[in-house]
Amino acid sequence: VSTHLAVVLREPPVGELTPESFEVVDRPTPEPGPGEVLVEVSELSLDPYLRATLVGRHLGDAAVPVGGTVPGRAVARVVRSQADQLTEGTWVLAETGWQERAVVRAETAKVVTVPDGIPRSAVLGALGMPGLTAYAALRRHVQPAPGDTVVVSSATGGVGAVAGQLARIAGARTVAIVGDEQKQETALSVLGYDEAVIRGRDGWEEQLAAACPARIHGYVHMGDAPTLGVVAEMLAIGARVSLVGIQDSYGDGPRTMLRAGAVMSARASVHGMVVFDHLDLEREQTTRIGRFLQEGRMVLHEDRTTGLASAPEAFVRLMAGRNQGKVVVEVS
Numbered sequence: 613v614s615t616h617l618a619v620v621l622r623e624p625p626v627g628e629l630t631p632e633s634f635e636v637v638d639r640p641t642p643e644p645g646p647g648e649v650l651v652e653v654s655e656l657s658l659d660p661y662l663r664a665t666l667v668g669r670h671l672g673d674a675a676v677p678v679g680g681t682v683p684g685r686a687v688a689r690v691v692r693s694q695a696d697q698l699t700e701g702t703w704v705l706a707e708t709g710w711q712e713r714a715v716v717r718a719e720t721a722k723v724v725t726v727p728d729g730i731p732r733s734a735v736l737g738a739l740g741m742p743g744l745t746a747y748a749a750l751r752r753h754v755q756p757a758p759g760d761t762v763v764v765s766s767a768t769g770g771v772g773a774v775a776g777q778l779a780r781i782a783g784a785r786t787v788a789i790v791g792d793e794q795k796q797e798t799a800l801s802v803l804g805y806d807e808a809v810i811r812g813r814d815g816w817e818e819q820l821a822a823a824c825p826a827r828i829h830g831y832v833h834m835g836d837a838p839t840l841g842v843v844a845e846m847l848a849i850g851a852r853v854s855l856v857g858i859q860d861s862y863g864d865g866p867r868t869m870l871r872a873g874a875v876m877s878a879r880a881s882v883h884g885m886v887v888f889d890h891l892d893l894e895r896e897q898t899t900r901i902g903r904f905l906q907e908g909r910m911v912l913h914e915d916r917t918t919g920l921a922s923a924p925e926a927f928v929r930l931m932a933g934r935n936q937g938k939v940v941v942e943v944s
């Protein structure tokens with residue numbers, strides 16, 4: 613009997629995530645039944661919503677039971693098929709969970725198509741769910757126009773890197789809010805932001821104000837509560853805010869509040885983002901971002917680790933804000 617590695621939940625996390633919540637186990641590889649395929653995972657995506665999924669707090673998803681495989685989406689290759697529509701060797705995007713091999717129902721696996729020259733892992737990031745989040749936040753909420761100043765927090769992450777580049781391509785002046793020097797450097801020299809400010813440092817509020825002399829017309833929020841508070845006081849008249857992530861509250865942190873008076877005096881509109889409401893934009897997103905990637909007007913920014921066993925550490929780093937880009941685990 614052949615076996616493969618899987619990462620299972622050892623104990624539900626409470627507060628800040630640690631690798632002790634997870635355990636790497638060896639388990640028998642099942643055979644696909646009718647309508648199913650066995651896939652070999654190539655690249656696994658790690659995304660912040662999984663922290664909430666583990667404990668049953670993400671939309672309607674059930675909590676992961678102790679001993680259950682950690683859920684997750686991956687680029688994988690079909691190695692055995694019991695479904696006519698997916699032949700062996702086909703590359704798919706599938707909900708495999710954190711494991712080297714998985715049996716999935718064929719109709720839930722999506723054939724991977726990427727433009728020539730673009731790595732398949734793009735379907736986990738800019739051409740996938742994080743990219744759609746950024747695309748919809750800009751297209752439907754922020755609606756950047758030439759001359760606008762658009763601020764993005766978590767600006768070099770999976771969603772933020774795409775949002776910032778899209779806003780720049782739309783002609784906006786773009787300002788990154790980031791967590792450290794390395795991200796600041798990336799924001800400026802790789803992702804093309806006009807300015808980048810490190811949140812929480814002495815004088816950072818003044819630096820942000822100086823970077824936004826015409827105040828802030830659009831803001832994509834994915835950072836911590838204090839950052840939202842600071843940005844709210846700098847909104848321009850008619851500003852648009854997309855609330856995309858509350859990264860600091862996933863580990864049972866404080867609730868994020870927004871000062872009503874700041875919204876009111878700016879006549880701002882504040883939109884809540886749930887990416888699944890915007891699936892109708894998927895084709896437009898992949899066509900446009902695919903073209904920007906091919907033309908070199910946009911770049912993929914990935915934080916890659918090697919081996920399934922690296923997933924728990926990589927996820928802990930992501931949830932602590934220490935990732936540098938879209939987190940992808942190279943499984944095989």
Ligand SMILES: NC(=O)c1ccc[n+]([C@@H]2O[C@H](COP(=O)([O-])OP(=O)(O)OC[C@H]3O[C@@H](n4cnc5c(N)ncnc54)[C@H](OP(=O)(O)O)[C@@H]3O)[C@@H](O)[C@H]2O)c1
Pocket residue numbers: 659660661741742745765766767768769770771772789790791792795811834835836855856857858859860885886887888930931932933934935937938939
């Ligand atoms: N609403 C939706 O439908 C939707 C869809 C996709 C993603 N999201 C959300 O969007 C956000 C970004 O997702 P992503 O995959 O692109 O992740 P990411 O930005 O690559 O990683 C999370 C980032 O959060 C930042 N952060 C700010 N304050 C933090 C804190 N107190 N603790 C830890 N990290 C902190 C860190 O960046 P800095 O150090 O640079 O600040 C960190 O790198 C997440 O909150 C995610 O849940 C929402």
